[in-house]
Amino acid sequence: MVKRLWVILLVVWMLLPGLVYASEELIKMSQDEKQWVMPARDYANTRFSPLKQITTENVKNLRAAWTFSTGVLRGHEGAPLVIGDTMYVHTAFPNHVYALDLTKEGAPIKWKYTPTQDPAVIPVACCDVVNRGLAYGHGMIFLNTLDATTVALDAKTGKEIWRVQQGDFKKGMTITGAPLVIKNVVISGISGGEFGVRGFVTANDVATGRQVWRAYSAGPDSDVLIGPDFVAPYPDHQGKDLGVTTWQGDEWKRGGGTTWGWYSYDPELDLLYYSTGNPGTWNPDQRPGDNKWSMTIFARNPDTGMAKWAYQMTPHDAWDYDGVNENILADLKIGDKTVKALMHFDRNGFGYTIDRTNGKLIVAKPYGPVNWAKGIDLNTGRPIEDPAKRTSSKGNTKDICPAAIGFKDQQPAAYSPQTGLVYVPTNNICMDYEGVEVKYSEGQPYVGAIVRMYPGPGGHRGALIAWDPTKGEKVWEIKENLAAYGGALVTAGDVVFYGTMEGWLKAVNAKTGEVLWKFKTPSGIIGNPMTYVGPDGKQYVAVLSGVGGWAGIGIAAGIGAEDPTAGLGALGAFGDVDKATTLGGVLTVFSLPD
Numbered sequence: 285m286v287k288r289l290w291v292i293l294l295v296v297w298m299l300l301p302g303l304v305y306a307s308e309e310l311i312k313m314s315q316d317e318k319q320w321v322m323p324a325r326d327y328a329n330t331r332f333s334p335l336k337q338i339t340t341e342n343v344k345n346l347r348a349a350w351t352f353s354t355g356v357l358r359g360h361e362g363a364p365l366v367i368g369d370t371m372y373v374h375t376a377f378p379n380h381v382y383a384l385d386l387t388k389e390g391a392p393i394k395w396k397y398t399p400t401q402d403p404a405v406i407p408v409a410c411c412d413v414v415n416r417g418l419a420y421g422h423g424m425i426f427l428n429t430l431d432a433t434t435v436a437l438d439a440k441t442g443k444e445i446w447r448v449q450q451g452d453f454k455k456g457m458t459i460t461g462a463p464l465v466i467k468n469v470v471i472s473g474i475s476g477g478e479f480g481v482r483g484f485v486t487a488n489d490v491a492t493g494r495q496v497w498r499a500y501s502a503g504p505d506s507d508v509l510i511g512p513d514f515v516a517p518y519p520d521h522q523g524k525d526l527g528v529t530t531w532q533g534d535e536w537k538r539g540g541g542t543t544w545g546w547y548s549y550d551p552e553l554d555l556l557y558y559s560t561g562n563p564g565t566w567n568p569d570q571r572p573g574d575n576k577w578s579m580t581i582f583a584r585n586p587d588t589g590m591a592k593w594a595y596q597m598t599p600h601d602a603w604d605y606d607g608v609n610e611n612i613l614a615d616l617k618i619g620d621k622t623v624k625a626l627m628h629f630d631r632n633g634f635g636y637t638i639d640r641t642n643g644k645l646i647v648a649k650p651y652g653p654v655n656w657a658k659g660i661d662l663n664t665g666r667p668i669e670d671p672a673k674r675t676s677s678k679g680n681t682k683d684i685c686p687a688a689i690g691f692k693d694q695q696p697a698a699y700s701p702q703t704g705l706v707y708v709p710t711n712n713i714c715m716d717y718e719g720v721e722v723k724y725s726e727g728q729p730y731v732g733a734i735v736r737m738y739p740g741p742g743g744h745r746g747a748l749i750a751w752d753p754t755k756g757e758k759v760w761e762i763k764e765n766l767a768a769y770g771g772a773l774v775t776a777g778d779v780v781f782y783g784t785m786e787g788w789l790k791a792v793n794a795k796t797g798e799v800l801w802k803f804k805t806p807s808g809i810i811g812n813p814m815t816y817v818g819p820d821g822k823q824y825v826a827v828l829s830g831v832g833g834w835a836g837i838g839i840a841a842g843i844g845a846e847d848p849t850a851g852l853g854a855l856g857a858f859g860d861v862d863k864a865t866t867l868g869g870v871l872t873v874f875s876l877p878d
């Protein structure tokens with residue numbers, strides 16, 4: 285018996301280094317330009333590919349090589365992964381996962397996995413039943429399902445290895461965000477900011493699914509995982525239990541701050557970065573105070589979850605400016621200094637360049653026509669608000685820019701170290717907003733506002749912009765009639781790819797913004813283009829089309845445009861999407877002719 289125990293201990297000890305070094309394995313894989321091994325291609329969330337077979341000269345010859353229908357009609361966000369010779373494609377609810385064999389003509393299905401989920405979860409998702417993609421690590425594919433479950437699959441066979449429920453959808457908790465593997469944990473967030481969910485991020489052991497840590501976005505420091513290592517970059521971020529004391533009573537318990545965005549990791553600093561969403565409810569009068577730590581960028585130790593720093597972008601939010609957008613990591617030359625920077629384009633309309641070692645602001649400038657704040661005070665970190673644009677339940681506040689859906693929502697930007705520019709797909713939408721008194725009821729919507737959105741100045745509803753993060757300046761832009769609601773990809777061939785809600789995939793010169801090529805995919809694009817090298821040695825570009833998401837909720841959920849406040853206000857701005865495109869998830873894969 286004792287002998288057997290020793291053998292088990294010996295085997296566990298031998299397995300441990302494999303787990304600990306797994307992020308090095310992933311870093312190595314992400315440096316292999318042929319593959320796309322994590323949601324944003326690299327831990328830094330750049331969505332930059334070193335591939336350069338496709339160039340500004342030859343991109344005009346790009347043509348569809350093969351297509352794949354996902355069999356699902358709702359909105360398709362995110363991008364597939366390519367691990368070795370296999371492509372992994374995810375879908376909106378019911379969250380199918382397909383493994384496609386890239387070695388065979390037409391990329392036939394190797395395996396398909398469909399989780400068992402109660403369809404009663406469908407109406408619990410505020411803004412379409414989207415999913416933003418998969419994670420890979422340790423020979424496993426990780427999937428977050430809409431019913432708030434994390435699943436580990438054998439990447440070779442699709443066989444389920446473990447599953448862990450992160451939350452109860454009957455209490456308003458869902459998951460739409462993509463997971464991320466760091467060392468021996470898989471990181472997952474939670475959605476439900478419109479259902480009074482108290483947001484959190486969870487790290488589960490990759491081998492067993494066991495919960496290693498969970499960090500809440502509100503509550504006492506012991507829940508938020510703030511300890512002696514925490515650095516507060518600004519005075520109003522200092523103090524004990526701010527996740528309780530910046531709320532009234534026990535409102536923090538249904539305080540939102542959900543975590544449905546993207547995750548980044550700096551292996552050198554050993555810090556995980558992500559940000560939190562709106563405080564609940566949308567009616568600000570019901571929750572006086574700064575409402576920490578909603579609307580906050582967190583830097584955490586991925587092994588323990590302990591916070592290193594936090595920065596709240598929109599204290600006491602009154603506009604649903606979810607702060608969950610991606611954090612792009614790059615070392616930037618600013619003046620004569622090289623700065624370890626984090627770049628973040630917030631729904632509140634400001635593009636931030638932050639010192640990622642300590643959370644201090646370097647640049648914070650509007651990347652669209654912002655009017656709720658005149659700027660961000662770099663000394664205090666606080667927005668300089670226009671009181672006339674602060675919303676309340678005492679009346680309807682009109683002409684606020686940007687709208688709740690932001691100058692940018694889920695659609696992730698891309699950063700090129702070659703041009704030094706960030707390529708940001710944006711919305712150009714403004715709104716009227718009226719707070720409404722709402723009572724919390726478990727599992728029921730806890731919105732508390734009537735919002736009407738409409739096109740912003742100029743009448744176009746989106747643009748792709750190129751942004752200099754060292755100065756906070758727009759370099760060029762391409763206006764779009766509908767929003768540029770899909771993500772961006774930039775390559776070493778100096779080509780930027782992005783999608784539109786009409787379904788165009790466009791290729792643009794990264795330096796000049798000249799449109800070089802476009803292709804009309806079968807449905808509106810809200811997914812993110814990606815690129816890889818196939819077994820034949822050729823560079824491919826792939827994108828999921830399949831309209832939906834918050835901007836496309838009208839067409840996705842079959843809501844008519846008669847009421848401009850429907851779809852949490854989205855129908856006012858996007859009531860005509862059904863004239864431009866139709867539903868249906870299709871992956872289109874492009875290459876140059878032989």
Ligand code: CA
Binds near residue numbers: 477604606
């Ligand atoms: Ca929200």
